[in-house]
Amino acid sequence: MSVGRTFRGTPLDDLTARARIREAAREQFTEHGFERATIRGIAAAAGVSPGLVRHHFGSKQELRDAVDAHVLQEIHRLGAEIARDGDRGDLGPSIVSRTAIRPYQGYLARALVDRSPIIATMFDQLVDVTEPWIAWADADRGDPPVVDRRTRAAVLNAMALGVPLLHAHLSRVLGVDVFSPEGDRLIALALLDLYSHALLSPELAASARAGLEAGTPEPAG
Amino acid sequence: MSVGRTFRGTPLDDLTARARIREAAREQFTEHGFERATIRGIAAAAGVSPGLVRHHFGSKQELRDAVDAHVLQEIHRLGAEIARDGDRGDLGPSIVSRTAIRPYQGYLARALVDRSPIIATMFDQLVDVTEPWIAWADADRGDPPVVDRRTRAAVLNAMALGVPLLHAHLSRVLGVDVFSPEGDRLIALALLDLYSHALLSPELAASARAGLEAGTPEPAG
């Protein structure tokens, strides 16, 4: 019973043309970015004519907006679903949100780089749900943090999104597609290990901090 | 004595047209990505005609290759220079390389997302220099790592590159341009704090690891 690609359990062939176009656009935007993705390419991937894309969505920009809005809606739906099933009270809202965005993290990351205004709001929301987690981790440490929680939460999220953004290079170096089940598992294990161990001793960090004041910071492009 | 933008100490006006075009291209590629950047825009930014761009570089693709090669060369030059001055044996080769790439991290990150083959090699080199650092940190921990060094080094680099990649969103959330001197300093402090403290207790990490086996991994786009 190999059924090809599906969306929410439904084989793509069974979706309305409108939904197929939207899903094809999501894939193409994720893979190539908004600019490089073409209406013709999206139409071909969806198995329809370019004219039908225009009929349903008006313009390329409006198509992007529709995909953005739909992805956001799906993430919120998934989040609510996971929170409802609520088995994993383990790590609080952060892990729920991470699990909810997982199927869309590639699209999300790319849309953020492509400066999609609708998706931009999601970054702020991710920072919001990450903050309590940082606060919780702060309770376990001796020395006081040198920068505020929100800053660290924001930096941490930018870093986490680097993984799907550089998936091609990660996959090449690791020798496994990071979007495959095995690759995804490997990344998750690596992240857990990274998150649960300090890479720098407090002393080294302090000395590096001291060196920061001495060094010549160069604004960069 | 405000002298406008410079390259290696030389005011841009004093550079040859060829060099000005190359620098303008680097800025435009960093800002807009390869696809969205136009030869016309680059020529205008360099203060020359589009025809001259073609005269010096042949095609847009060749221009990209030239910029890539030049950035790589500059990074290696900077790295050698820093290694020679060698005051900061503090943090090993990793921090040295970070310092070398700092002025170009924006270009680097964007070029990696844009799948530039020449820059792709730099990602592998970053992983190479990061591995010893991971090994060094491993010596300080009690429990054995659950994934190999190279995997963690690769993931860590992908994460670090997330910062310049999402600079626009980071800057918005933090309220300061992360490419400005103050912003750069704030990010550096945040990274040092993040790198020197565990965010997850070993127990929590273990329980999350256990949950990984139970959960349903979804391949993502």
Added chain:
DNA sequence: GTCTATATAATGATAGAC
């Protein structure tokens, strides 16, 4: 070395038939 003018290709937008 540098510019202007033009050719060509790709793409988004549009109109109209079925």
Added chain:
DNA sequence: GTCTATCATTATATAGAC
């Protein structure tokens, strides 16, 4: 709802003058 055909725009590539 869906397709085919066409237009308009934009960007790259090219040729040739100065």
